[in-house]
Amino acid sequence: MSQKPRLISFDVCPFVQRSVITLLEKKVDFDIDYIDLANKPDWFLKLSPTGKVPVLQVGNDVLFESAVINEYLDEVYAPMLHAKTPLERAKHRAWIEFGSSLLVAHYQMTNAADEAAYNTARETLYKGFARVEDVLSEGPYFAGDTFMLVDAAWAPLMLRLHLLARHGLEDFTAKTPKVSAWQKALVARPSVTASVDSDFEGKYIRRILDKGGYSAGKLAA
Numbered sequence: 001m002s003q004k005p006r007l008i009s010f011d012v013c014p015f016v017q018r019s020v021i022t023l024l025e026k027k028v029d030f031d032i033d034y035i036d037l038a039n040k041p042d043w044f045l046k047l048s049p050t051g052k053v054p055v056l057q058v059g060n061d062v063l064f065e066s067a068v069i070n071e072y073l074d075e076v077y078a079p080m081l082h083a084k085t086p087l088e089r090a091k092h093r094a095w096i097e098f099g100s101s102l103l104v105a106h107y108q109m110t111n112a113a114d115e116a117a118y119n120t121a122r123e124t125l126y127k128g129f130a131r132v133e134d135v136l137s138e139g140p141y142f143a144g145d146t147f148m149l150v151d152a153a154w155a156p157l158m159l160r161l162h163l164l165a166r167h168g169l170e171d172f173t174a175k176t177p178k179v180s181a182w183q184k185a186l187v188a189r190p191s192v193t194a195s196v197d198s199d200f201e202g203k204y205i206r207r208i209l210d211k212g213g214y215s216a217g218k219l220a221a
């Protein structure tokens with residue numbers, strides 16, 4: 001068995017959350033260290049080629065990029081959460097990448113300084129969800145009954161959009177019933193609820209309000 005991994009994290013980072021979900025699904029014993037991204041420690045900058053979290057340390061080895069970290073975890077710890085065939089695995093990797101692009105759009109939406117920037121990001125989210133709607137299974141998860149790496153990768157985005165809708169922002173899944181049902185299944189998954197602190201909702205909404213952008217104006221604290 002491999003050494004106890006150490007995940008270097010930032011408390012509201014959705015990319016880190018993907019790896020935490022995967023670690024929890026696999027019941028892996030791991031350490032987690034939080035850093036302040038606004039004030040990155042030197043030891044972290046030495047470790048991380050991109051200066052981004054998550055970073056996974058395994059002994060003296062350093063892994064970065066959430067999708068790569070999750071694939072490593074999937075190879076080392078049971079149960080396997082990736083698809084069974086090379087073609088299905090490749091398709092799931094592509095949808096994981098697509099999910100990353102929507103996480104970026106979500107970030108741009110929550111940071112938008114004005115209505116025009118908000119609408120650009122909003123359009124990307126709706127268009128993206130329309131594409132996912134076409135490939136989703138009948139549920140509850142991306143490919144059927146089993147929670148997989150692709151579900152772990154999308155859950156942080158779905159959780160954030162769910163919280164924003166609870167606080168008065170529009171429901172970005174309203175036009176896509178399968179995506180909406182998938183979101184409900186993801187946010188109710190024990191590994192997803194356990195992957196964030198109990199005060200996550202308040203912290204996440206507060207950060208957006210503090211930015212004071214166009215989304216903040218639409219939110220109720």
Ligand SMILES: N[C@@H](CCC(=O)N[C@@H](CS)C(=O)NCC(=O)O)C(=O)O
Nearest residue numbers: 013014015051052053054065066067
């Ligand atoms: N492609 C990366 C994205 C990671 C990422 O953007 N992390 C953000 C926090 S959520 C970060 O560390 N930002 C710090 C920076 O860009 O300086 C992954 O999937 O791991």
